[in-house]
Amino acid sequence: MKLSTYNFLTSMAIKGVKVGYPLKLTINKKDVIESEFNPVFIERLLPKLDWSAVYGAAQVAELAEDIPAAQPENIAEDEQLLQRLHHLLFEIDVLEGQLECPETGRIFPIADGIPNMLLNEDEV
Amino acid sequence: METPHTEHLSSVDYEHVYEPAEDSFLLLDALESDLKFLDKLQPRLCVEIGSGSGIIITALAKHFAHTSICLATDINPRACNATKRTASRNGARLDSVRCNLAAALRRRSVDLLLFNPPYVVTSDEELHCQTLMSDQAANSATQRNLVYSWAGGRDGRRVIDILLEQLEDILSPSGVLYLLLLRENKPDEIIKQLANLKFKAVKYMERRIPGEYLYILKVTRDPD
Numbered sequence: 001m002k003l004s005t006y007n008f009l010t011s012m013a014i015k016g017v018k019v020g021y022p023l024k025l026t027i028n029k030k031d032v033i034e035s036e037f038n039p040v041f042i043e044r045l046l047p048k049l050d051w052s053a054v055y056g057a058a059q060v061a062e063l064a065e066d067i068p069a070a071q072p073e074n075i076a077e078d079e080q081l082l083q084r085l086h087h088l089l090f091e092i093d094v095l096e097g098q099l100e101c102p103e104t105g106r107i108f109p110i111a112d113g114i115p116n117m118l119l120n121e122d123e124v
Numbered sequence: 125m126e127t128p129h130t131e132h133l134s135s136v137d138y139e140h141v142y143e144p145a146e147d148s149f150l151l152l153d154a155l156e157s158d159l160k161f162l163d164k165l166q167p168r169l170c171v172e173i174g175s176g177s178g179i180i181i182t183a184l185a186k187h188f189a190h191t192s193i194c195l196a197t198d199i200n201p202r203a204c205n206a207t208k209r210t211a212s213r214n215g216a217r218l219d220s221v222r223c224n225l226a227a228a229l230r231r232r233s234v235d236l237l238l239f240n241p242p243y244v245v246t247s248d249e250e251l252h253c254q255t256l257m258s259d260q261a262a263n264s265a266t267q268r269n270l271v272y273s274w275a276g277g278r279d280g281r282r283v284i285d286i287l288l289e290q291l292e293d294i295l296s297p298s299g300v301l302y303l304l305l306l307r308e309n310k311p312d313e314i315i316k317q318l319a320n321l322k323f324k325a326v327k328y329m330e331r332r333i334p335g336e337y338l339y340i341l342k343v344t345r346d347p348d
Contacts, residue, residue, distance in 0.1 A: 001219050001221075002217075002219055004193050005193065005195060005219040005221070008169065008193075008195070008229050008230050008233055009221070009228050009229065009230075010228060010229065010230050011228075012230075012231070013223075013224075013227040013228065021230065035190070035217060036189075036190045038190040038191060041168075041190060041191050041192075044166070044168060045168050045193070048168050048169065048233065048296075050230075090217075112205065112208075113208065113219070113220075114201070114204045114205065114208065114219075114220045114221070114222055115221055115222065115228075116201070116222045117221055117222060117223035117227070117228035118199055118222050118223050118224060119223075119224070119227070124227075
């Protein structure tokens with residue numbers, strides 16, 4: 001699971017959960033896979049991303065020094081930051097770990113790179 | 125768009141995961157023929173619900189390489205796994221997420237949504253019976269997953285209707301859905317239902333295959 005995917009995952013579907021975001025991420029095993037850097041795409045993607053989850057992911061991936069805690073303005077002009085965001089969001093692949101619902105503590109395991117977000121019938 | 129390689133999937137995989145068939149190829153053909161529209165749309169997040177073998181989302185991930193995030197969901201863990209293998213065999217990058225429909229995704233985030241639903245008309249009794257029977261079988265869970273890949277309940281609409289009700293919460297403001305339907309699913313009724321939900325739906329492509337008549341519905345938000 002790439003950290004760009006993490007940015008879109010929520011536990012909102014659990015009965016009684018109000019926001020369910022951002023999920024608490026734990027990484028036990030990860031891989032780094034190089035991929036082509038497309039600054040235009042990163043820039044276009046930014047309005048769709050939640051910066052708190054971008055920064056949260058950077059902290060867990062031990063890349064917090066690369067990513068500012070608050071989203072800077074004029075990010076498009078900062079090629080170096082775009083490159084760092086690309087690395088964080090598209091080159092780190094979480095193979096084993098877990099996601100935790102911030103409200104209920106429900107754990108969603110990540111195995112073989114696939115997060116299991118499936119809920120039981122009595123949870124929805 | 126190239127049709128992805130699938131020779132890495134074997135008959136053993138297809139005991140648990142829906143094998144690409146005419147319906148899958150119709151959905152691929154529809155996307156291919158609408159590429160001009162899709163390239164203009166520039167979807168930032170593409171999602172296929174119930175990706176099965178993964179050929180459709182893999183073809184899309186190849187086309188939109190480095191310009192889009194592609195995600196595949198399925199309730200069947202073997203399908204999630206097969207989808208990842210298909211992507212990797214074809215040099216595409218995407219993520220599989222095991223969940224029901226798009227339940228794990230942030231609201232109104234999906235720019236391009238694909239769904240080849242379980243559309244076969246089955247009586248609720250038959251569906252119950254099928255899942256019950258497979259419960260007694262040794263490999264019950266995976267058998268049940270395979271039943272869920274095709275059994276659609278009354279009018280084949282069991283899952284389709286649930287998705288339609290959730291569509292408002294799934295699609296982004298400029299989002300589009302390509303939905304595969306069977307004539308028995310009553311596409312005209314679905315188009316009306318979508319109009320009531322403030323979506324514009326058109327029969328984008330149709331095809332007669334032995335024993336079935338298939339449609340691709342293209343659904344966008346109604347600007348009016």
